[in-house]
Amino acid sequence: MGTIYEARRAMLKSYLSENNITAVMITAPANVFYFTGFNSDPHERFMSLFIDMHTNNTYLFVPALDKDAALLVSDITTIIPISDEQIPFEVVRESVGEISKTVGIEAKALSYYLYNSLLEFFPGVQVVDVQPFINKQRMKKSKEEIAKLITAIEIIEKVLEEGIKKVKIGMSESDLTGELEFLMRKFGADGPSFSTIVLTGEKAALPHGSPGERKLQKGDYLLIDFGVIKDGYCSDITRTFIIGEASEQQKEIYDIVLRSNEAGINAVQAGVPLKTFDIEARNVIIANGYGEYFNNRVGHGLGIELHEEPSIHQNNEQIAEAGLVFTIEPGIYIPEVGGVRIEDTVYINEDGKVEVLSSFPKQLQIL
Known part of the structure; x- marks a missing residue:
């Protein structure tokens, strides 16, 4: 054997x-x-x-x-x-x-x-x-690989669930990052799959910003994008929260990104070009007048590496097939104001249908 x-x-x-x-x-x-x-x-x-x-x-x-x-x-x-x-x-x-x-x-x-x-x-x-x-x-993941990816996702979702309980006004992005990375180890991760991104307030407008000494304030966006490695496989999830209370604009932007995320996921199936998933998600943001504030691809393959094939962008003519695993992560990033990103991991199963591997709630949470 x-x-x-x-x-x-x-x-x-x-x-x-x-x-x-x-x-x-x-x-x-x-x-x-x-x-x-x-x-x-x-x-x-x-x-x-x-x-x-x-x-x-x-x-x-x-x-x-x-x-x-x-x-x-x-x-x-x-x-x-x-x-x-x-x-x-x-x-x-x-x-x-x-x-x-x-x-x-x-x-x-x-x-x-x-x-x-x-x-x-x-x-x-x-x-x-x-x-x-x-x-x-x-690119085509086996059943064993999907099981390993799910384990890595379960760990990071547990970390997120426990981690947001530690959020307090006045704590810095770095403080929260430290708490989250401690929880990763505590829940059995081999380590982070990339440098944890914790961004607050106007810094949430930086798609790949670095956590620093900015302190959490009431009315802030809190964007957390992170993942773990477990047994050689990576997870990657983003959720955005609001501290204290949300303004009407924050609620509106959050709602558009959520609908974009769902439109992207609902478009996922085998047999259509990969670009479809980016275009469907992007169209929601464009239709609501925020197109210029979403300027990256909607997703990337995930597996042994954090970023692998396929790349889900609006010009990728490659046809989607069973076995692919990738993220759907639209966002709206407004300079000087802040931003929202919601990221899930999806899998195209052997029937050519979409399975969402991440399960952390997506409705707006005010912390």
Whole structure:
């Protein structure tokens, strides 16, 4: 009985043989995890899954200090450590021998430095980008992956539920961020999936602002956008609250964003272009006169990485299919005034229908 990782590598290998690619060198940590079960950030050190199609050998090269960790979790039998004083590609060359013709790489992950090192030790090889294939393979989530994503979502929703109980007028964005990140660990997360965004008042108009020392005041917007990693999978949710009491304009903007979020979600199904979901959500905001204040895509794929394929924007002609997981997160951001974003994660199930994986209430909450 093979592992899921073996099955994933088998798909990759058939792609390589169909395209006459002699070997593949996977270096993006998220892809190494996807194909081997070993999840690690090597930082500046070299890590790679290397498959030689000619000899049918598979190698996992890891920094020496990660060897034991890799042995524990990966199903790759040949795990080769590289110590800090060794030259990585010298070790690769000694291990795999001669490679001729083409080596598959991920264009976005392979640095110019690594590219030059590869050519130095394997002169005469040509590189081909296999990233589009891997992205496509990773885009369709299996049942096991959906279960892991749901676990990560359940944790972050618990954090949000407990976290908003701690909100007090006079506390700073940084204070609340600290409380939320403590709760993540308490509820079993492996860590945040990105730097937690807590923005208050007029700062809520910054789609990717950073929490600082601004203190919560009555009548403020409070925008919280955060997520956790659990067992290699990410969650990502945004909810916007109002402190104390909401003005008519705040209620109006909130209501428009909520309707936009729902229009986007209701449009989701297999068989239509991905751009449909962005356009349906955007049209609600445009129809209500706030179009100029929503200037980013409506969503992004979610999985091992916080942002992965597909990108849900108004020009993406790609057809939606079963297995995709992505966010729907429209917003209205008015400079100097504030903003509202409501973000959910959706899944297109095997029947081609939408399932909303997030469940935190969306009606306006006044804290």
